[in-house]
Amino acid sequence: MITNLWYVAEWSEAVKDKPVKAKLLGQNLVLFRDLEGKVKAMADVCLHRGGSLAGGWVNEKRDCVVCPYHGWEYDGAGKCKKIPSEGPEFKVPDRFKVDAYPVEEHYGMIWVFMGDLPEEERYPIPPLAEYDNPKWKALKTDFVWKAEASRVVENGIDIAHASFVHPVFGYPSTAEDNYIDEVEKHEWWARSTNVMFPPQLKGGFLGWRNFIRKDKQETRVHPEWHLPGMIVRIQIDLREGWQIVMFDANTPIDEHTTKTFAWQFRSFFKQDIFDKGSVKRLKTILLEDAEIVEATQPYYLPETLANEVSVKSDKFMSTFRMARRKLVEEKGWQIDMDERDKHKGKQVLTVASPGRREAEANGDGWVFEKMPTVAPIKKATAKNEFEKDVDNLTTESANSKDSFVV
Ligand code: FES
Ligand SMILES: [Fe+2]
Numbered sequence: 327m328i329t330n331l332w333y334v335a336e337w338s339e340a341v342k343d344k345p346v347k348a349k350l351l352g353q354n355l356v357l358f359r360d361l362e363g364k365v366k367a368m369a370d371v372c373l374h375r376g377g378s379l380a381g382g383w384v385n386e387k388r389d390c391v392v393c394p395y396h397g398w399e400y401d402g403a404g405k406c407k408k409i410p411s412e413g414p415e416f417k418v419p420d421r422f423k424v425d426a427y428p429v430e431e432h433y434g435m436i437w438v439f440m441g442d443l444p445e446e447e448r449y450p451i452p453p454l455a456e457y458d459n460p461k462w463k464a465l466k467t468d469f470v471w472k473a474e475a476s477r478v479v480e481n482g483i484d485i486a487h488a489s490f491v492h493p494v495f496g497y498p499s500t501a502e503d504n505y506i507d508e509v510e511k512h513e514w515w516a517r518s519t520n521v522m523f524p525p526q527l528k529g530g531f532l533g534w535r536n537f538i539r540k541d542k543q544e545t546r547v548h549p550e551w552h553l554p555g556m557i558v559r560i561q562i563d564l565r566e567g568w569q570i571v572m573f574d575a576n577t578p579i580d581e582h583t584t585k586t587f588a589w590q591f592r593s594f595f596k597q598d599i600f601d602k603g604s605v606k607r608l609k610t611i612l613l614e615d616a617e618i619v620e621a622t623q624p625y626y627l628p629e630t631l632a633n634e635v636s637v638k639s640d641k642f643m644s645t646f647r648m649a650r651r652k653l654v655e656e657k658g659w660q661i662d663m664d665e666r667d668k669h670k671g672k673q674v675l676t677v678a679s680p681g682r683r684e685a686e687a688n689g690d691g692w693v694f695e696k697m698p699t700v701a702p703i704k705k706a707t708a709k710n711e712f713e714k715d716v717d718n719l720t721t722e723s724a725n726s727k728d729s730f731v732v
Contacts, residue, residue: 327351327475327578327661328653329677329699330441332451332554334575334587337466338434341365345391347380350440351661352580353677353697355427356380357436358402361388366402367438368426369676373406373693374398376674402426404681421691425679433457434466435575435587437555441659442683449514452552452559456571456591463596467605469586469612473619475556475578476627478586480646481619482558482574483549485520486639491614494607495524500542506638507546511645515552518642522547551646553653556584568594572608581626581663586612629654658702665698 328351335348336357345358347370354370356379368391370380377395385392390399390407399408404426406418428439433454441448456462471478481487485504489496496504500523508519526541543565550559556576563569571591579585590608592600628634629651636644654660661677669675677697685692 327581327663328553328650328659329661329697330439330443330653330657330659331449331556332430332437332439333577334435334555335367335438335577336436337468337587338365338431338436341436343384345380345382345384347378348438349579350438351578351677351697352663352666353440353675354378354380355438356391357429357438358384358391359388360384360402364402365429365431365436366391366426367429367436368400368402368404369424369674369694371424371674371676371694372398372400373422373424374409400424404679421685421693423681423685423692424694425676425682427677427679433573433589440677442678442680444680449554451554452515452557452573454559454573454589456573457589462571462591462593463601464589464591465601465604465608466587466589467608468588469609469616470579471584471586471616471619472582473584473616473622474581474626475576475584476646476650477619477622478576478584478615479551479556479558480627480643481615482560482576483518483551483646484640484643485518485522485547485549487618488522488524491618492611493525494527494611496522497525504639506642509642509645511649514554514649515550515557516642516645516649517548517550520547520549521545549642553649564594588612654700655703656705658699660700662698662700669695 333350335350335355336346340346341357341359343359345356348355348357355367356370357365357367359365370378372379372393372395374393374396377393379391379393379400382392382394385399390401392399397410398406401407404424406422409416409418430437430451432451437451439448457464486501489498489501489504504520504522506518506520510517522545523542524545546563548561551557556578558574558576560572561569573589575587577585577587588608590604666675674694675697676694682692682696
């Protein structure tokens with residue numbers, strides 16, 4: 327699990343006037359909406375005797391969440407403002423703070439930045455131009471996987487599996503015809519263009535879906551991954567002017583659980599009547615994927631390609647692994663789960679927030695210990711061995727029909 331990234335914690339509509347419990351990176355969070363309608367997110371643990379703030383309420387002024395155990399109040403910056411037992415004159419010490427995390431709301435989703443980087447160093451929340459755009463009909467759903475988020479992302483951007491796992495996307499017999507046409511790589515996101523030959527669509531009233539696509543019609547599919555939000559975005563060009571866009575935020579709830587907050591947009595048949603069938607098909611696809619992904623080994627996505635083999639159809643997935651590996655090895659943002667587990671049930675550890683970083687810089691104390699992260703093992707290098715592997719996959723074998731084994 328990687329810190330210092332934005333993640334989707336909840337749908338916006340889920341946070342109204344009561345505190346809401348959420349979990350990101352294995353850490354419990356409390357979300358609440360203040361008087362101005364701004365969502366606040368902080369560690370869901372009271373400094374006093376460890377009460378869960380999410381079990382409390384928002385105070386009358388709507389600027390604090392109140393612990394249900396002894397009524398301590400915390401503002402949106404995680405600062406304890408009031409300790410009722412000590413009387414109104416009591417000055418709460420400065421160090422009575424819990425980690426509070428930056429929050430933004432976009433696309434009807436609550437994004438929480440789980441880290442302590444200053445604003446200008448954060449990778450941005452990915453764009454979603456289709457949201458709130460009348461050219462597109464939107465629907466949403468969510469789905470919980472018993473799998474680690476990186477495995478879920480890799481599955482989402484893997485086009486070759488479609489011929490085997492999703493009957494709606496391909497036939498095993500035409501698997502060799504699909505190919506990756508282009509790959510565009512960036513530091514925290516990448517996009518590829520794939521050519522596929524899927525089956526004719528079926529179903530719908532009077533079989534209307536047959537008209538969308540002919541059998542084995544050449545179809546362009548553009549998967550993207552974005553490290554912020556562990557986003558998988560897939561654009562499918564069904565035919566001229568007819569497109570489907572999927573935007574899945576794959577939130578690491580903990581190392582065993584991923585929650586996908588999924589938007590789907592379509593540029594055709596925009597009446598509500600078609601939504602029910604679309605959601606059903608989307609769920610079917612997620613279930614087909616989950617059956618495969620939840621059974622993969624090793625449980626955690628390998629960081630190197632050393633103990634697996636890859637072929638040219640894996641080159642886009644390799645760009646994701648490469649970028650993720652940089653966060654682990656060069657930035658040191660991976661949670662050290664072995665170290666964390668030594669303290670399990672005995673001590674509260676919370677992911678470092680910007681407020682904690684500031685307090686440390688000023689030499690001020692902080693009550694809870696910091697969630698341990700794995701120290702970086704290398705400086706940022708222009709090319710590491712892994713990148714060379716990926717480049718080989720993306721260049722030498724890009725237009726070759728031969729399998730390229732790393
Ligand atoms: S545990 Fe929260 S006020 Fe005592
Ligand atoms: Fe899939």
